[in-house]
Amino acid sequence: MICYKLGGKVINGDEENSLYTYRVASNGVFLEAERPELKVCVQLGTAEIRGLGEPLHEAIDFRLPRVPVEVVKDFLSQAMEFAEISLEVAGWYVYDKYLWNPKGGTRWFLHIPQQVQRRATCQPLPDQPAYDHTMIEIHSHHSMLAQFSGQDDRDETGFRIYAVIGELSHQPKICTRVGIYGYHWEIPSEWIFELPEELQDARN
Numbered sequence: 397m398i399c400y401k402l403g404g405k406v407i408n409g410d411e412e413n414s415l416y417t418y419r420v421a422s423n424g425v426f427l428e429a430e431r432p433e434l435k436v437c438v439q440l441g442t443a444e445i446r447g448l449g450e451p452l453h454e455a456i457d458f459r460l461p462r463v464p465v466e467v468v469k470d471f472l473s474q475a476m477e478f479a480e481i482s483l484e485v486a487g488w489y490v491y492d493k494y495l496w497n498p499k500g501g502t503r504w505f506l507h508i509p510q511q512v513q514r515r516a517t518c519q520p521l522p523d524q525p526a527y528d529h530t531m532i533e534i535h536s537h538h539s540m541l542a543q544f545s546g547q548d549d550r551d552e553t554g555f556r557i558y559a560v561i562g563e564l565s566h567q568p569k570i571c572t573r574v575g576i577y578g579y580h581w582e583i584p585s586e587w588i589f590e591l592p593e594e595l596q597d598a599r600n
């Protein structure tokens with residue numbers, strides 16, 4: 397995981413009240429956002445700008461333990477079942493710092509929301525309370541590639557972690573990214589998940 401090194405020039409001023417901050421550094425423009433569980437800085441564009449000192453670098457500070465392997469497998473097995481009938485499925489990972497899950501000894505829970513499932517989409521129904529506590533949204537592309545689609549880009553506009561799994565009919569793969577209000581940065585899945593042996597990072 398990359399460590400944080402702040403710098404650059406803040407250009408949107410009112411930091412306290414903004415959802416995110418743009419920073420202009422000697423190597424380009426960056427977007428920074430923070431919530432209690434996560435702080436992230438992504439590069440939006442490169443440029444050589446003089447007089448701004450040290451360059452900035454992309455960074456993520458994920459402040460929760462990784463999702464344990466058993467809880468990752470929970471979703472994988474759900475996805476496998478629906479893959480048999482060629483349906484996508486969405487899952488929400490919630491981290492509950494107050495409760496202890498006796499089943500897995502972890503505070504990570506998989507919640508399967510009420511949703512409309514189709515061959516090429518899965519759409520959770522609106523107004524489900526668990527969504528507000530969701531830190532990671534994951535969905536399955538069943539036998540199709542573990543790559544975020546254009547539809548995923550349009551849907552995934554929050555500030556949280558997003559993951560997609562696919563190729564379940566031969567070698568299951570997972571792809572993970574941080575979403576910051578419509579900007580996306582793909583990251584190694586192992587930064588967020590403990591991967592079971594049968595699930596490979598699609599980036600490798």
Ligand SMILES: [Zn+2]
Pocket residue numbers: 535537543544545548560
């Ligand atoms: Zn998708």
